[in-house]
Amino acid sequence: MRHLMNPLDFTTEELDKLFDLADDIQAHPDKYAHKCEGKKLATCFYEPSTRTRLSFESAMLNLGGHVIGFSDANSSSAAKGESVSDTIRIISCYADICAMRHPKEGAPMVAATKSSIPVINAGDGGHQHPTQTLTDLLTIRSLKGRLNNFTVGLCGDLKFGRTAHSLVNALVRYDHISFIFISPEELKIPSYLRDKLKELNIPFKEVIRLEDSLPELDLLYMTRVQRERFFNEEDYVRLKDFYILNKEKMKLAPEDMLVLHPLPRVNEISVEVDEDPRAVYFKQVQYGVYVRMALILTLLELA
Numbered sequence: 001m002r003h004l005m006n007p008l009d010f011t012t013e014e015l016d017k018l019f020d021l022a023d024d025i026q027a028h029p030d031k032y033a034h035k036c037e038g039k040k041l042a043t044c045f046y047e048p049s050t051r052t053r054l055s056f057e058s059a060m061l062n063l064g065g066h067v068i069g070f071s072d073a074n075s076s077s078a079a080k081g082e083s084v085s086d087t088i089r090i091i092s093c094y095a096d097i098c099a100m101r102h103p104k105e106g107a108p109m110v111a112a113t114k115s116s117i118p119v120i121n122a123g124d125g126g127h128q129h130p131t132q133t134l135t136d137l138l139t140i141r142s143l144k145g146r147l148n149n150f151t152v153g154l155c156g157d158l159k160f161g162r163t164a165h166s167l168v169n170a171l172v173r174y175d176h177i178s179f180i181f182i183s184p185e186e187l188k189i190p191s192y193l194r195d196k197l198k199e200l201n202i203p204f205k206e207v208i209r210l211e212d213s214l215p216e217l218d219l220l221y222m223t224r225v226q227r228e229r230f231f232n233e234e235d236y237v238r239l240k241d242f243y244i245l246n247k248e249k250m251k252l253a254p255e256d257m258l259v260l261h262p263l264p265r266v267n268e269i270s271v272e273v274d275e276d277p278r279a280v281y282f283k284q285v286q287y288g289v290y291v292r293m294a295l296i297l298t299l300l301e302l303a
Protein backbone atom coordinates (compact mmCIF):
# COMPACT_ATOMS: atom_id res chain seq x y z
CA MET A 1 0.00 0.00 0.00
CA ARG A 2 1.30 3.46 -0.92
CA HIS A 3 0.81 6.83 0.67
CA LEU A 4 1.67 10.28 -0.67
CA MET A 5 3.58 12.42 1.80
CA ASN A 6 6.03 14.22 -0.42
CA PRO A 7 6.13 14.82 -4.19
CA LEU A 8 9.35 12.78 -4.21
CA ASP A 9 7.44 9.66 -3.16
CA PHE A 10 6.84 9.15 -6.88
CA THR A 11 9.69 8.78 -9.35
CA THR A 12 9.60 11.09 -12.36
CA GLU A 13 8.54 8.08 -14.48
CA GLU A 14 5.65 7.40 -12.10
CA LEU A 15 4.71 11.07 -12.26
CA ASP A 16 4.67 10.90 -16.06
CA LYS A 17 2.25 7.97 -15.84
CA LEU A 18 0.10 9.86 -13.35
CA PHE A 19 -0.01 12.93 -15.60
CA ASP A 20 -0.81 10.77 -18.65
CA LEU A 21 -3.70 9.34 -16.68
CA ALA A 22 -4.84 12.86 -15.71
CA ASP A 23 -4.72 13.83 -19.40
CA ASP A 24 -6.84 10.81 -20.30
CA ILE A 25 -9.32 11.66 -17.54
CA GLN A 26 -9.60 15.17 -18.94
CA ALA A 27 -10.15 13.85 -22.48
CA HIS A 28 -12.54 10.99 -21.56
CA PRO A 29 -14.26 11.76 -18.25
CA ASP A 30 -17.05 9.22 -18.90
CA LYS A 31 -14.57 6.37 -18.92
CA TYR A 32 -13.76 7.12 -15.29
CA ALA A 33 -17.19 8.05 -13.95
CA HIS A 34 -17.77 4.71 -12.18
CA LYS A 35 -14.22 3.64 -11.34
CA CYS A 36 -14.61 4.30 -7.61
CA GLU A 37 -18.15 3.05 -7.16
CA GLY A 38 -18.53 1.69 -3.64
CA LYS A 39 -15.33 3.41 -2.42
CA LYS A 40 -15.12 6.13 0.20
CA LEU A 41 -12.68 8.99 0.58
CA ALA A 42 -12.27 10.50 4.06
CA THR A 43 -11.19 14.13 4.14
CA CYS A 44 -9.65 14.87 7.56
CA PHE A 45 -8.91 18.58 7.62
CA TYR A 46 -7.51 19.97 10.87
CA GLU A 47 -6.77 23.29 9.15
CA PRO A 48 -8.87 25.57 6.90
CA SER A 49 -9.09 24.84 3.19
CA THR A 50 -11.42 25.52 0.31
CA ARG A 51 -9.72 24.31 -2.81
CA THR A 52 -7.82 21.32 -1.59
CA ARG A 53 -10.69 19.74 0.32
CA LEU A 54 -13.33 20.49 -2.27
CA SER A 55 -11.11 19.40 -5.12
CA PHE A 56 -10.51 16.07 -3.39
CA GLU A 57 -14.22 15.71 -2.82
CA SER A 58 -15.04 16.69 -6.36
CA ALA A 59 -12.38 14.25 -7.66
CA MET A 60 -13.90 11.35 -5.71
CA LEU A 61 -17.46 12.23 -6.77
CA ASN A 62 -16.34 12.43 -10.42
CA LEU A 63 -15.07 8.88 -10.03
CA GLY A 64 -18.43 7.68 -8.72
CA GLY A 65 -17.22 7.31 -5.12
CA HIS A 66 -18.43 8.78 -1.84
CA VAL A 67 -16.93 11.25 0.60
CA ILE A 68 -17.00 11.50 4.38
CA GLY A 69 -14.96 13.68 6.69
CA PHE A 70 -14.55 16.82 8.74
CA SER A 71 -13.27 20.25 7.81
CA ASP A 72 -12.57 21.65 11.24
CA ALA A 73 -10.51 20.07 14.02
CA ASN A 74 -13.02 21.38 16.56
CA SER A 75 -15.77 19.24 15.09
CA SER A 76 -13.64 16.09 15.32
CA SER A 77 -12.46 14.11 18.34
CA ALA A 78 -9.18 16.06 18.20
CA ALA A 79 -11.11 18.59 20.31
CA LYS A 80 -11.41 15.86 22.96
CA GLY A 81 -7.70 15.15 22.77
CA GLU A 82 -7.65 12.18 20.39
CA SER A 83 -4.29 11.64 18.68
CA VAL A 84 -3.90 11.57 14.91
CA SER A 85 -2.66 7.96 15.23
CA ASP A 86 -5.88 6.89 16.91
CA THR A 87 -8.07 8.90 14.56
CA ILE A 88 -6.57 7.26 11.46
CA ARG A 89 -7.14 3.78 12.92
CA ILE A 90 -10.80 4.67 13.25
CA ILE A 91 -10.98 6.25 9.78
CA SER A 92 -9.36 3.10 8.34
CA CYS A 93 -12.53 1.21 9.36
CA TYR A 94 -14.80 3.73 7.63
CA ALA A 95 -13.06 4.67 4.39
CA ASP A 96 -10.81 3.31 1.62
CA ILE A 97 -8.48 6.31 1.31
CA CYS A 98 -7.83 9.44 3.37
CA ALA A 99 -6.69 12.97 2.53
CA MET A 100 -5.35 14.71 5.64
CA ARG A 101 -4.40 18.33 6.27
CA HIS A 102 -2.82 19.25 9.58
CA PRO A 103 -1.14 22.35 11.04
CA LYS A 104 1.68 20.21 12.46
CA GLU A 105 4.53 19.24 10.16
CA GLY A 106 4.72 15.45 9.86
CA ALA A 107 1.22 14.68 11.25
CA PRO A 108 0.01 12.92 8.05
CA MET A 109 3.25 10.90 8.09
CA VAL A 110 2.54 9.76 11.65
CA ALA A 111 -0.98 8.85 10.56
CA ALA A 112 0.36 6.85 7.60
CA THR A 113 2.43 4.62 9.89
CA LYS A 114 -0.75 3.53 11.73
CA SER A 115 -3.10 3.45 8.78
CA SER A 116 -4.44 0.46 6.89
CA ILE A 117 -5.64 2.70 4.02
CA PRO A 118 -3.59 5.03 1.77
CA VAL A 119 -3.04 8.47 3.33
CA ILE A 120 -2.49 11.57 1.22
CA ASN A 121 -0.78 14.57 2.79
CA ALA A 122 -3.06 17.48 1.88
CA GLY A 123 -0.68 20.01 3.49
CA ASP A 124 1.24 19.71 6.75
CA GLY A 125 2.05 23.01 8.44
CA GLY A 126 4.81 24.95 6.67
CA HIS A 127 6.31 21.72 5.34
CA GLN A 128 4.90 20.09 2.18
CA HIS A 129 1.84 20.18 -0.04
CA PRO A 130 2.41 17.39 -2.54
CA THR A 131 -0.98 17.43 -4.27
CA GLN A 132 -0.62 21.15 -4.96
CA THR A 133 2.74 20.33 -6.51
CA LEU A 134 1.17 17.62 -8.67
CA THR A 135 -1.37 20.25 -9.73
CA ASP A 136 1.39 22.75 -10.52
CA LEU A 137 3.41 20.21 -12.50
CA LEU A 138 0.39 19.03 -14.49
CA THR A 139 -0.51 22.66 -15.28
CA ILE A 140 3.02 23.40 -16.48
CA ARG A 141 3.24 20.17 -18.48
CA SER A 142 -0.16 20.76 -20.08
CA LEU A 143 0.43 24.38 -20.99
CA LYS A 144 4.13 24.27 -21.85
CA GLY A 145 4.45 20.67 -23.04
CA ARG A 146 7.48 19.95 -20.86
CA LEU A 147 8.84 20.01 -17.32
CA ASN A 148 12.46 20.86 -18.10
CA ASN A 149 14.37 23.93 -19.32
CA PHE A 150 12.78 26.62 -17.21
CA THR A 151 13.87 29.63 -15.24
CA VAL A 152 11.38 29.59 -12.40
CA GLY A 153 10.69 32.60 -10.20
CA LEU A 154 9.06 31.96 -6.85
CA CYS A 155 7.82 35.11 -5.20
CA GLY A 156 6.41 36.02 -1.79
CA ASP A 157 6.47 34.02 1.40
CA LEU A 158 9.15 31.47 0.64
CA LYS A 159 9.80 30.84 4.32
CA PHE A 160 6.40 29.52 5.38
CA GLY A 161 4.88 28.70 1.98
CA ARG A 162 4.69 24.92 1.82
CA THR A 163 3.56 24.97 -1.81
CA ALA A 164 6.82 26.69 -2.77
CA HIS A 165 8.90 24.18 -0.79
CA SER A 166 7.16 21.22 -2.39
CA LEU A 167 7.47 22.65 -5.89
CA VAL A 168 11.19 23.36 -5.60
CA ASN A 169 11.76 19.85 -4.26
CA ALA A 170 9.91 18.38 -7.21
CA LEU A 171 11.40 20.56 -9.96
CA VAL A 172 15.03 19.83 -9.10
CA ARG A 173 14.61 16.40 -10.67
CA TYR A 174 14.11 17.85 -14.14
CA ASP A 175 16.94 19.01 -16.44
CA HIS A 176 18.03 22.61 -16.84
CA ILE A 177 15.92 24.20 -14.15
CA SER A 178 17.14 27.36 -12.45
CA PHE A 179 15.44 29.34 -9.74
CA ILE A 180 15.07 32.97 -8.81
CA PHE A 181 13.75 33.30 -5.27
CA ILE A 182 12.07 36.67 -4.83
CA SER A 183 11.24 37.51 -1.24
CA PRO A 184 11.83 40.03 1.50
CA GLU A 185 14.80 39.24 3.74
CA GLU A 186 12.52 37.88 6.49
CA LEU A 187 10.72 35.43 4.19
CA LYS A 188 13.62 33.76 2.39
CA ILE A 189 13.59 30.04 1.52
CA PRO A 190 14.55 27.70 4.36
CA SER A 191 18.24 26.85 4.56
CA TYR A 192 17.62 23.14 3.99
CA LEU A 193 16.39 23.95 0.47
CA ARG A 194 19.29 26.32 -0.19
CA ASP A 195 21.71 23.58 0.90
CA LYS A 196 19.99 21.02 -1.27
CA LEU A 197 20.25 23.23 -4.37
CA LYS A 198 23.94 23.88 -3.71
CA GLU A 199 24.57 20.19 -3.26
CA LEU A 200 22.83 19.39 -6.55
CA ASN A 201 24.57 22.28 -8.35
CA ILE A 202 21.28 23.80 -9.38
CA PRO A 203 21.62 27.49 -10.25
CA PHE A 204 19.63 29.88 -8.09
CA LYS A 205 19.57 33.53 -7.03
CA GLU A 206 17.88 35.20 -4.10
CA VAL A 207 16.63 38.71 -4.80
CA ILE A 208 14.26 41.21 -3.27
CA ARG A 209 12.87 43.10 -6.28
CA LEU A 210 10.32 41.38 -8.51
CA GLU A 211 10.62 43.91 -11.36
CA ASP A 212 14.29 43.13 -12.04
CA SER A 213 13.69 39.40 -12.40
CA LEU A 214 10.51 39.41 -14.46
CA PRO A 215 12.21 39.64 -17.91
CA GLU A 216 14.22 36.47 -17.20
CA LEU A 217 11.38 34.20 -16.15
CA ASP A 218 9.59 31.37 -17.94
CA LEU A 219 7.35 30.67 -14.95
CA LEU A 220 6.37 32.92 -12.08
CA TYR A 221 4.93 31.24 -8.98
CA MET A 222 3.31 33.87 -6.77
CA THR A 223 2.45 33.04 -3.15
CA ARG A 224 0.45 34.59 -0.35
CA VAL A 225 2.11 35.79 2.86
CA GLN A 226 1.11 33.03 5.30
CA ARG A 227 -0.53 35.06 8.04
CA GLU A 228 -1.41 32.03 10.18
CA ARG A 229 2.25 31.04 10.55
CA PHE A 230 3.51 34.42 11.78
CA PHE A 231 4.38 34.89 15.42
CA ASN A 232 3.11 38.44 15.50
CA GLU A 233 0.57 40.45 13.56
CA GLU A 234 2.82 43.53 13.09
CA ASP A 235 5.32 41.56 11.04
CA TYR A 236 2.50 40.22 8.91
CA VAL A 237 1.04 43.68 8.34
CA ARG A 238 4.46 45.06 7.39
CA LEU A 239 5.11 42.28 4.86
CA LYS A 240 1.70 41.39 3.46
CA ASP A 241 1.73 43.84 0.55
CA PHE A 242 5.43 43.62 -0.19
CA TYR A 243 4.67 42.30 -3.70
CA ILE A 244 1.77 43.25 -5.87
CA LEU A 245 1.86 41.94 -9.41
CA ASN A 246 -0.11 44.30 -11.64
CA LYS A 247 -0.61 45.06 -15.33
CA GLU A 248 2.29 47.49 -15.37
CA LYS A 249 4.73 44.93 -14.01
CA MET A 250 3.41 42.26 -16.39
CA LYS A 251 4.72 44.45 -19.26
CA LEU A 252 8.22 43.55 -18.10
CA ALA A 253 7.57 39.81 -18.37
CA PRO A 254 8.11 37.67 -21.49
CA GLU A 255 5.06 37.09 -23.64
CA ASP A 256 5.02 33.38 -22.97
CA MET A 257 5.69 33.49 -19.24
CA LEU A 258 3.06 31.74 -17.12
CA VAL A 259 1.86 33.14 -13.81
CA LEU A 260 0.87 30.42 -11.35
CA HIS A 261 -0.53 30.77 -7.83
CA PRO A 262 -1.74 27.98 -5.53
CA LEU A 263 -4.51 30.32 -4.33
CA PRO A 264 -6.03 31.76 -2.20
CA ARG A 265 -4.82 35.10 -3.48
CA VAL A 266 -4.91 38.07 -1.15
CA ASN A 267 -3.31 41.23 -2.61
CA GLU A 268 -0.22 39.81 -4.28
CA ILE A 269 -1.84 39.69 -7.73
CA SER A 270 -4.15 42.54 -8.77
CA VAL A 271 -7.43 41.37 -10.26
CA GLU A 272 -6.57 43.29 -13.44
CA VAL A 273 -3.93 40.60 -14.17
CA ASP A 274 -6.61 37.89 -14.28
CA GLU A 275 -7.49 38.84 -17.88
CA ASP A 276 -3.90 38.43 -19.04
CA PRO A 277 -3.57 35.14 -21.00
CA ARG A 278 -0.36 34.44 -19.07
CA ALA A 279 -2.33 34.28 -15.79
CA VAL A 280 -3.18 30.59 -15.44
CA TYR A 281 -4.03 30.29 -11.74
CA PHE A 282 -7.71 29.60 -12.32
CA LYS A 283 -6.86 26.96 -14.94
CA GLN A 284 -4.61 25.39 -12.30
CA VAL A 285 -7.67 24.72 -10.14
CA GLN A 286 -9.22 22.54 -12.86
CA TYR A 287 -5.98 20.61 -13.37
CA GLY A 288 -6.01 20.03 -9.60
CA VAL A 289 -9.19 17.98 -9.91
CA TYR A 290 -7.85 15.84 -12.78
CA VAL A 291 -4.60 15.13 -10.99
CA ARG A 292 -6.37 14.21 -7.73
CA MET A 293 -8.63 11.85 -9.67
CA ALA A 294 -5.53 10.23 -11.16
CA LEU A 295 -3.92 10.05 -7.71
CA ILE A 296 -6.93 8.43 -6.05
CA LEU A 297 -7.10 5.81 -8.83
CA THR A 298 -3.38 5.14 -8.56
CA LEU A 299 -3.29 4.78 -4.78
CA LEU A 300 -6.39 2.58 -4.80
CA GLU A 301 -4.73 0.50 -7.55
CA LEU A 302 -7.69 1.06 -9.86
CA ALA A 303 -5.72 2.82 -12.60
Ligand code: NCD
Pocket (backbone or CB within 6 Å): 051, 052, 123, 129, 132, 162, 163, 223, 224, 262, 263, 264
Ligand atom coordinates in the same frame (compact mmCIF):
# COMPACT_ATOMS: atom_id res chain seq x y z
C1 NCD B 1 -2.13 26.65 -0.27
C2 NCD B 1 -1.89 25.99 1.07
O1 NCD B 1 -2.83 25.57 1.74
O2 NCD B 1 -0.72 25.86 1.41
N1 NCD B 1 -3.46 26.59 -0.66
C3 NCD B 1 -3.87 25.53 -1.38
O3 NCD B 1 -3.95 24.43 -0.90
N2 NCD B 1 -4.12 25.73 -2.67
C4 NCD B 1 -1.59 28.00 -0.37
C5 NCD B 1 -1.93 28.98 0.69
O4 NCD B 1 -2.72 28.72 1.59
O5 NCD B 1 -1.38 30.07 0.59
